[in-house]
Amino acid sequence: MLPISYFQQDDVVRLARELVGCLLVRKWQGQELQLKITETEAYRHYNDLACHAANSHRTPRNAPMFESGGRSYVYLCYGIHHMFNIVTNVKGKADAILIRALEPLQGEEIMIRQRNHQRLQTNTTAGPGNLTQATGITRAQNNILLNSSSLHIIDKTEQPDIEARTRIGIGYAGEDTQLPWRFYDNNSPYVSKR
DNA sequence: GTTATGATTTACT
């Protein structure tokens, strides 16, 4: 299991890249779900208008971002979709990594059922809103430390072929829209957009 | 209290 201290390092962009290929473990409904992280995006508290905490902007919603790294930040978007983030950096430096896609390794049946699919499809767990539905992550999982047996990250065993691209859905962020802070596994079909 | 909107997805035309 990656220790909490790992997420308290300073460079959220590097951490977002390194998380691709790592495993997300979630115990739920009596089963252990395991999924490989295939796509991430970095959001940095300074010089990044796309970040919820840009300009030290602090609200009740993004409060977990201002806490110490190694915890979750889950919020509802468009009234429909839950977004799962991992807070990084030390307390007061509000960085976070959005998990955008996962590749199922264990517990697929539960994910298929969650998504009302007949069989496993790439979009069962690709896409930030889709993967939270598949894994049953909601705001009930907001602001919890990722060091329990029920929710944590395991380091990767193989180095994936990582592609860097611009982030998705942040047209309001001006020039920061162009930052290549989205990372994905070039060899995985479980990616939201190439 | 009221209003506008979004780290999206899906179903249409």
Next chain:
DNA sequence: GTAAATCATAACG
């Protein structure tokens, strides 16, 4: 390609 779904949150009065 365009639009609807849908609601907590943030901004404003």
